[in-house]
Amino acid sequence: MNRKLLEKLALGICVGVFVIAAWFWIGQIIDVNEMLDMARG
Amino acid sequence: MDTLPFFEWLDTSILADISKAYGGTFAIVQVFHLLSMVVLGGMILTSDLRLLGVVMRDVPVDTVLDNTQPWINRSLVVIILTGIFMSSAVAIKLNYNEFFWAKMASLAFGIFFLYAIKRPLLRGDLSELNAWTPKVLAIASLTVWFTVAASGRWIGFS
Numbered sequence: 001m002n003r004k005l006l007e008k009l010a011l012g013i014c015v016g017v018f019v020i021a022a023w024f025w026i027g028q029i030i031d032v033n034e035m036l037d038m039a040r041g
Numbered sequence: 042m043d044t045l046p047f048f049e050w051l052d053t054s055i056l057a058d059i060s061k062a063y064g065g066t067f068a069i070v071q072v073f074h075l076l077s078m079v080v081l082g083g084m085i086l087t088s089d090l091r092l093l094g095v096v097m098r099d100v101p102v103d104t105v106l107d108n109t110q111p112w113i114n115r116s117l118v119v120i121i122l123t124g125i126f127m128s129s130a131v132a133i134k135l136n137y138n139e140f141f142w143a144k145m146a147s148l149a150f151g152i153f154f155l156y157a158i159k160r161p162l163l164r165g166d167l168s169e170l171n172a173w174t175p176k177v178l179a180i181a182s183l184t185v186w187f188t189v190a191a192s193g194r195w196i197g198f199s
Contacts (some may be wrong), residue, residue: 003162007174010158014181017154021184024143028195 045136052132060130067130074123078190081116084109085186092163092179102175106163117152140199143192151185 051057060067090096091105128135135141159178167175 003165003169006158006162007170010162010178011174013154013158014177017150017181017184021188024188 045133048132048136051129054129056126056129057132060126067127070123070126073119074127077116077119077123080112081120082186082190084112084116085182088113089179089183092175094176102163102167106160110160113155135196138196138199140192140195144189144196147185147188147192151182151189154182154185 060070087096088106088109091098091100091102097105128141159182162170162178163175
């Protein structure tokens, strides 16, 4: 594959990685906080 | 896709017989799994921190990437083989564990990202690329492998 095209593809994938990782980990932190709140009553 | 039949098969395989019956064997295999994770994590950190210009600035990026790659390859092979053995001991449980699937998805993506995107792009003259591209790749790589490691650890808590 053309290197410039691969570079653009790679940067697009990196943006996807950041968005999905943020969604996943923020979701987990919210879940853990809810579980801790429930455990505290 | 229903993955349960595969995990039911794994749960009754000879691997499961060994991993459930011989705790010592499981422990030894786990040691190699953890050691390989340490090697993989160390090599990923070394290569990505070099791309970010944090460590070993006096060593060319090519040299660091070329020297870490064989250890990444070896440790991935050991991690996958020992991981299959270890998962056979709790196969059915893992099928219903969301963090196991998060780990598998991020591991598969991490391998794709490394071999199909990062290595081919960084092989050759880096001056042809935007100056930020290797750094963005390094941060994305660290993010993916952190997710693999952390979701793997999270399996034990869930």
